[in-house]
Amino acid sequence: MPCHKRLKKGQQPAGIFQVFFLSVDVHILHGFQICPAAHALQRFFRYACAIGACGEGMGTSLSGYFGMMSFFSFAKQKINIVLLLILAVLLLFTYVYPVIIHYDAAVDPYINLMDSTAKHLGPKAAMAKFGNNIHWIFGSGSAGQSTFDAVWYGSSISVSLALVCALINMTVGVVIGAVWGFSKKVDLFMTEVYNLIANIPSILLISVIVLIMSASFWTMVFALTITGWIGIAYFIRTQVIIIRDREYNLASRCLGTPITRIASKNILPFMTSVIVTLAAAEIPSYTSYEVFLSYIGMGLKDMSLGKLIEASQNAMQTPGWEIEFWTPVAVASIITVVLYVVGQNLGDASDPRTHM
Secondary structure (H helix, E strand, O other), X not given: OOOOOOOOOOOXXXXXXXXXXXXXXHHHOOOOOOOHHHHHHHHHHHHHHHHHHHHHHOHHHHHHHHHHHHHHHHHOOHHHHHHHHHHHHHHHHHHHXXXXXXXXXXXXXXXXXXXHHHOOOOHHHHHHHHOOOHHHOOOEXXXXXXXXXXXHHHHHHHHHHHHHHHHHHHHHHHHHXXXXXXXXXXXXXXXXHHHHHHOOOHHHHHHHHHHHOOOOHHXXXXXXXXXXXXXXXXXXXXXXXXXXXXXXXXXXXXOOOOHHHHHHHHHOHHHHHHHHHHHHHHHHHHHHHHHHHHHOOOOOOOOOHHHHHHHOHHHHHOOOOHHHHHHHHHHHHHHHHXXXXXXXXXXXXXXXXXXX
């Protein structure tokens, strides 16, 4: 649609500014059509609406432009590039390295089980016994297994758990939170649900679910997501309430724009940085949950980072064996901190106010 044309009869305005201009055209200028100045101002408003309607067809390109500007804003900080490189290396070792070496969690940890001289070796002693290769740079564990290989295999389980839980909780939380913030009937019901669930200690609820069910990967996902979305939904609901009554949204509602369109076009894009920042805090928190629950004996049966820490806790107080404990602790800490900082900085970069 050429930008110099007016909106067609019955055509809905495409966005925030179009709605505002058209509402001014209809409501403020009504009754002043005979005034030449009003005619000129009216033409200006209609021209602005037409430009906005053209933007409807360029939604993809505008979104791409915003994404590009967000990336440039993120990449301006050299520390962000360094953190991205660290994150790329961590993910490479987490997901690619175990595949390359064909790590088998049922076999590899027990290859040297009957060799008493291969157990609890430091990096220097392990390389002297098995040769100078990457597998033994962190020494060997209680069963003579490679600590380096075990840590990265455990990282793949822990990080996958965190990503799956974050995806489920963020999706459910954002959708329900948006509806919760718009509908007063839903608000009354969900507020009571939130007050009930929020008073139950999350660690206690997760522990009970894991004890009742088998401690498998999907059991842990279920335990972390059954109520994990409620806090996210409440936060999104609060943000929606703040934004929904702004002038351009009130104008859209007066013109009959559907609530779903207002939410998807006017509100959720405005909250991009908020959602990214929230996700940045959620992903590391699930890794921490898994490590803590496994450390106290209520976590996964699989050899995750938490399970490795729990299995090697006796080595923490034994001279010469400390590296068995501190290696998975250090890797878990680095992963959570890097994910959090990268997510926070990405959230700041996706805030439109940083592009002004």
